[in-house]
Amino acid sequence: MxxxxxxxxxxxxxxxxxxxxxxxxxxxxxxxxxxxxxxxxxEPVLKALDDVTRHGVFGYHHPPHSLRQAIQDWTSRRFGWEIKPEAMTFTPGVVPAIHHLINAYTDEGDGIIIQTPVYHPFFALLRSNRRTLQENRLLEKDDGKYEIDFDDLEAHMKNGAKMIILCNPHNPVGRVWSESELARIAELCARYDVTVISDEIHADLILQGKHTPFAKLEAAKDLQVATCMAPSKTFNLASLQLSYVIFNSEEMQKKLEQQMQRNFMGIGNPYSSAAAEAAYRHGxxxxxxxxxxxxxxxxxxxxxxxxxxxxxxxxxxxxxxxxxxxxxxxxxxxxxxxxxxxxxxxxxxxxxxxxxxxxxxxxxxxxxxxxxxxxxxxxxxxxxxxxxxxx
Ligand SMILES: Cc1ncc(COP(=O)(O)O)c(C=O)c1O
The missing domain is CATH 3.90.1150.10 (Aspartate Aminotransferase, domain 1)
Structure with missing residues (x-):
């Protein structure tokens, strides 16, 4: 290329x-x-899109099982994370997914932690859903690198936060959270019963170190975790609007799907499925x-x-x-x-x-x-x- x-x-x-x-x-x-x-x-993505065009029938669509398998292979190969194909729910973007996840697991007024400075729609998602912002500011070290302020994080959890939205890796400060940092977050979430949304849309764009899916951690095993991923940043497919949420709990997944159905939100587009599968298999x-x-x-x-x-x-x-x-x-x-x-x-x-x-x-x-x-x-x-x- x-x-x-x-x-x-x-x-x-x-x-x-x-x-x-x-x-x-x-x-x-x-x-x-x-x-x-x-x-x-x-190139394989362009070819897959051409094939869809040439087929020429654009009736209702559902993302195929082969796409789930391609994602399963990808997370296994790239992150050593073994997931089940049926443990993922497709969504038309990570931001809409987070919107529905917030509504599926929290109520109006509930406190949600975000770690700032952070991807700006997180603020808007809390505002528009009338959740209470609990801001855990990242600590800026002398060398300009950012770390998590764990004392402040625990204080927010003690103060009743119901959910944390992680940005892993972090946009805009560029940190790849380490396994030990994530494990400390997981331990706190377990202690204070906090649900985790882990936005891992940038997981494939690692330049130093390695990406750890939060849900892969032993310490996160018994937590409620929804992991949001997508091929959109990785392969420049944002306008095709395909992302997915991976669950470690069937009950949690069912709640999201019910929430999406209540809002008449379907997902299905032959272009996005074909592009995503080709990208994960050949990209x-x-x-x-x-x-x-x-x-x-x-x-x-x-x-x-x-x-x-x-x-x-x-x-x-x-x-x-x-x-x-x-x-x-x-x-x-x-x-x-x-x-x-x-x-x-x-x-x-x-x-x-x-x-x-x-x-x-x-x-x-x-x-x-x-x-x-x-x-x-x-x-x-x-x-x-x-x-x-x-x-
Ligand atoms: C952390 C993070 N989450 C989500 C998104 C956008 O996701 P989507 O376009 O799938 O809604 C971005 C885009 O920049 C992002 O940086």
Whole structure:
């Protein structure tokens, strides 16, 4: 796969490329925001999609057993996690899945823990379902790396939290939670009877260390755990809207399925099933190449920041193609930081503040794009930086 190939995405209804005007009132910004990739999906996926088109009949569909088996093989091979094909429920996205999981296991007013700064829809999911936010802020160490504040986490559980939504690996701070960190969370959940949603959508995008599915832990064996996964981030299939939830309890799975039925939510699309199965069965070599390409982009950004923009803080992520850039040394208000990035840098990064107050002074940069695009983005950032520093 030639990840250097520039594929024009303008005028393709791409959210990242075609919604700059709507979102930022400036269609000329360089888009390094929305978490998708500017790469074409693996060739076997394209072939599988062509086959569906050529068949040409688009009647009602159900995800086939062979897809369940492909996922089972994938989790076994990639994570040493043995699951049963029937222990998964398909959903049209991880965010909708979490919405229904929240409704299946908690009631209005119940406390739910999230670990901030974190993927912004977690806040919206709690707000729209009228659950009580219990914010367990991650601790930022001197070297810029984030850790879990276990004392605060336990205090929230003592305070009656019913559920925790984990982000494993973590978006936006890029941590791959270690087995021992996850085991400590599991022990606390067991002690205080807390249900776990583990959002593992980034599990395949590991750059350092290894991914541990929370539910695989011995310490999580007797807990209520719903694990959300998808091929969408891994193989750039987000718009095909297929994800799945893996359960360690049949009763829990039944509750989700009842909740989905009550909301008339079905899942079934021949394109998403075919793409997902082809990706899991034949996409692994593509994924390995992708990971080394993304690592190359990260190394490039890191070098340029260190050599040319030392006041922008940065720790290489252990997972994901999302970089958590620390602009606090520039002493701009959050509003001014975003304005400065857009006006002087002509670049669209995600505002750190949308990941919670803990994201103040930060912005998130997406480097799942050809190197030439990363170079352009960094050149723009450098122009803004030089103006600011020499001012
Ligand atoms: C942690 C996390 N969960 C969920 C999603 C989105 O999932 P979906 O598009 O399947 O709803 C993202 C996308 O960036 C994410 O980072």
């Amino acid at each position: 030639n990840f250097d190939e520039i594929i024009e995405r303008r005028n393709t209804n791409s959210m990242k490329w075609d919604q700059l005007e709507a979102k930022y009132q400036d269609g000329e910004l360089w888009p390094m925001w929305v978490a998708d990739m500017d790469f074409r999906a693996p 692994e070599p593509w994924l390995e190449e992708l990971l080394s390409y993304v690592q190359g982009n990260i190394d490039y950004v890191s070098e340029r920041l260190q050599n040319e923009m030392p006041s922008i803080g940065f720790v290489k992520p252990e997972a994901t193609y999302l970089l958590w850039l620390d602009f606090r040394k520039l002493e701009l208000t959050q509003d001014d930081l975003q304005k400065w990035l857009r006006k002087e840098g002509k670049i669209a990064l995600n505002d750190g503040h949308m990941f919670g107050k803990a994201g103040s002074g930060f912005a998130r940069m997406n480097v799942a794009t050809p190197r030439e695009h990363v170079v352009e983005g960094m050149n723009r950032l450098k122009t803004a930086y030089d103006k600011k520093i020499n001012n």
